[in-house]
Amino acid sequence: MQKELTVGEVARRAGVAVSTLHFYERRGLIRSNRTVGNQRRYGRDVLRRIAVIRIAQEVGIPLAAIAAALDSLPDGRTPTRQDWAALSTAWRDDLDRRIRQLTDLRDGLTDCIGCGCMSIDRCPLRNPGDRLGEQGSGARRLAPRAG
Known part of the structure; x- marks a missing residue:
């Protein structure tokens, strides 16, 4: 099993602020797990999800539409090229x-x-x-x- 990422690691690797991650999580765009000490931990799939969110936002797709598209993907799975093709075609x-x-x-x-x-x-x-x-x-x- 691959090590989960801390909020700081995800923020650094995705090029977003920690507050952005918290916002995306509140909106249901990404998910985290909590440690015993109540710290957020993210699966590596979240990095590609964030990339999809950021690209979609750059072209003006509303967050609600992005959330609906991401909800159509199986939980916990990194979006694939085929997923992106389907999402982008729909937009x-x-x-x-x-x-x-x-x-x-x-x-x-x-x-x-x-x-x-x-x-x-x-x-x-x-x-x-x-x-x-x-x-x-x-x-x-x-x-x-x-x-």
Whole structure:
């Protein structure tokens, strides 16, 4: 049986703060065992789990989705290449959708740079197609709501 790792060893090898490990554990992303003296000990599989968590976070996958994906893996087993392929494939559609949204936002923002929102009738972000103009002249977004 391989020696379990202390919290400091895991933090150092994974390149994260000890507080990050505690946070991941509270969120159910990783698990530890406790010694008789109530110290945390981690199996070596936790290092790859942390790598998966960090990569997924870097591309913007929410922690809840990461937790759900990791929950689909057998307990105590180091995630394999096949596991990563399955997890990353499941996230691909969401990432593609968000890339399209960000590209549209970036492209629409280019038209607004320098306008100071004085041309709200042409703003592709706040008023696409001047749909607010159909409601009449004057401020629409800032108008008080009728009670």
